[in-house]
Amino acid sequence: MHIPDGFLSPPIFASGWLLSLGVLGLALRKTRQILQDKTIPLMGVMAAFIFAAQMLNFPVLGGTSGHLLGGVLAAAMLGPFAGCVVLSLVLIVQCLIFQDGGLTALGANIFNMAIVGSAFSYYFYVILKKIIPVKNPLPALFIASWFSVVAAAGCCAVELALSGASLLRIVLPAMLLVHIFIGIGEGIITVLALGFILRVRPDLIYKK
């Protein structure tokens, strides 16, 4: 879901930059408060893992692929602010070194995938954990990570429509439909990964 250069109009990508820089500044300040020497390598490994996992596209529907975004996975492991920072750093490297996502669109991509797809969706996960009457956090994790992909796709569609790339009534249903399926993959991978860590190293997982 990395938006390339050219898709977004200047007012929209400028707004994306402004919003993202503001939230990212806040996230960096909050991350700094919880930063210990031992959390730094964990964040580094998490960023490296998400970068690698994002390369592994899996097939969905006919002739389309999707890959892990990892926003809810990172936030469940590291907390919403550190999760947002990790996702942003992955997006910055993908843009500057791998030409995945445009330079002008980087702000919007950070907004969609690091802010909405990680920090915001983390709070949805917290609410779901309270609503779902089981002790195991994995059902809430599955739904929240599925939601994170659909929500990021919805934001992307709105930005495209506001940029005049397509009409909202055309691009929004199309983006939501394909990402409803990609989100299932996101949910499965997130549950497998966090379920594994819960079993072997539950001490590594963020506790509020």
Added chain:
Amino acid sequence: MIMDKRGILIGLCLALTLAVFSFLACEAPDGLERVAQDKNFIGRAATLIKAPLRDYLFPGISNGKIAASLAGALGVITVFLLTTGLLKILRRR
């Protein structure tokens, strides 16, 4: 959140393994690309910068699988070093 050297090494090796096998990834267009093709706005895509490892391929290597593996591994190391380096600076300030 305490992570020992062994944990870091295991995590990094796992990420490197995934990256090295990235040539197995499905090559079909992703969700956004597909929608952009179907809804006829893929033509708006433009190239502003020429990134060194475009399309997750290491340049100058004719074997696509090796080029993808190398680019992926280099990316994993870059992301790890950038994240830990930046956070160390942030912590010192």
